[in-house]
Amino acid sequence: MSLLKVNNLVTYFHIGNQMIKAVDGISFNVEKNETLAIVGESGSGKSVTALSIMGLINPPGKIMEGEIEFNKVNLLKLNEKQMCMVRGNRISMIYQEPMMSLNPAIAVGEQIREALIIHKAVPKSQAKKRSIELMNFVSIPESQVRYNDLPAKFSGGMRQRIMIAIAIACTPDLLIADEPTTALDVTIQSEIMELLRSMKNKLNMSMLLITHDLGLVAENADRVIVMYCGKILEEANVKDLFRRPMHPYTIGLMKCIPKIDCTVDKLYSIPGCIPHPSQFPVGCRFNDRCEVVKDICREKMPELIELEDGHKVRCWQWQ
Numbered sequence: 001m002s003l004l005k006v007n008n009l010v011t012y013f014h015i016g017n018q019m020i021k022a023v024d025g026i027s028f029n030v031e032k033n034e035t036l037a038i039v040g041e042s043g044s045g046k047s048v049t050a051l052s053i054m055g056l057i058n059p060p061g062k063i064m065e066g067e068i069e070f071n072k073v074n075l076l077k078l079n080e081k082q083m084c085m086v087r088g089n090r091i092s093m094i095y096q097e098p099m100m101s102l103n104p105a106i107a108v109g110e111q112i113r114e115a116l117i118i119h120k121a122v123p124k125s126q127a128k129k130r131s132i133e134l135m136n137f138v139s140i141p142e143s144q145v146r147y148n149d150l151p152a153k154f155s156g157g158m159r160q161r162i163m164i165a166i167a168i169a170c171t172p173d174l175l176i177a178d179e180p181t182t183a184l185d186v187t188i189q190s191e192i193m194e195l196l197r198s199m200k201n202k203l204n205m206s207m208l209l210i211t212h213d214l215g216l217v218a219e220n221a222d223r224v225i226v227m228y229c230g231k232i233l234e235e236a237n238v239k240d241l242f243r244r245p246m247h248p249y250t251i252g253l254m255k256c257i258p259k260i261d262c263t264v265d266k267l268y269s270i271p272g273c274i275p276h277p278s279q280f281p282v283g284c285r286f287n288d289r290c291e292v293v294k295d296i297c298r299e300k301m302p303e304l305i306e307l308e309d310g311h312k313v314r315c316w317q318w319q
């Protein structure tokens, strides 16, 4: 059964007389206990999708259309007070840069404690003990002592562990992780991903993992959607996507994954760059970068169609 159903979500930003089509009619589900990855280059609409789910789109941004059904409730119909009960409680989010989300002036333990008091109604007398347990749970050494330290006293990886402790304090049903390891070095990245995987399994959560790194997708996700210019171009389970990528954009992203035997100067990159969201090309939005573009691609946008069980593609080559 689906925990989250996003149906035809359209989120635009109105800037002057420009319309930024950040998310432009996307639909997908997240099932209970699964990890769904959203992958795509910078500017493809991944974070705006996450912020739309969290109810955190503010002017000049606006959700123009669609439904976001979570546990059978349409979140877009909730008022701010009701949405606050969902955010940080049933759905939690962790961000790329933990320093941006932690309060630099408050001890980390206190920040976890606050999350427990607000969202879990844990009595104040027990909240400190529970916070220290959570710090242990995310493997922060000497957590009793470090409870009183400010965020600046922690390394990037340790700060991300604290963010994870805050995010799971309320045992959410869905954890949204938006580029959770991009700011970290490679060894710490894999430790944080391992921690997220184990938390997800221990707490029976679903996860929406947002990343531009297909390597992370392969290791951590069950299913994946590939986004470009606010649209879904391909959707599949991870095995099928890696076994048989169908969309030229996905094939390009796969070619960008460094191979062990490749030197840096042999690395492939998709030609051109993602168009400005107020000036998408007519037809397929990937047409000015595609190596197999046809006339029709410059005239009409293809539909996202299901070719195999659960494997969907938006490309004229397959229609």
Ligand SMILES: Nc1ncnc2c1ncn2[C@@H]1O[C@H](COP(=O)(O)OP(=O)(O)OP(=O)(O)O)[C@@H](O)[C@H]1O
Binding pocket: 013, 015, 020, 021, 022, 040, 041, 042, 043, 044, 045, 046, 047, 048, 049, 061, 212, 277
């Ligand atoms: N507050 C905003 N005001 C105006 N435009 C915005 C705003 N937030 C996002 N956008 C635009 O919406 C588009 C999608 O942005 P989004 O942040 O979702 O991309 P992303 O896929 O998360 O990229 P990245 O990998 O860099 O995080 C971009 O063109 C971006 O410039």
Ligand code: SF4
Binding pocket: 247, 248, 249, 284, 285, 286, 287, 288, 290, 291, 292, 293, 294, 297, 302, 314, 315, 316, 317
């Ligand atoms: S629709 Fe055309 S331009 Fe777009 S990806 Fe497919 S072949 Fe390339």
Ligand SMILES: [Mg+2]
Binding pocket: 046, 047, 048, 178
């Ligand atoms: Mg982003």
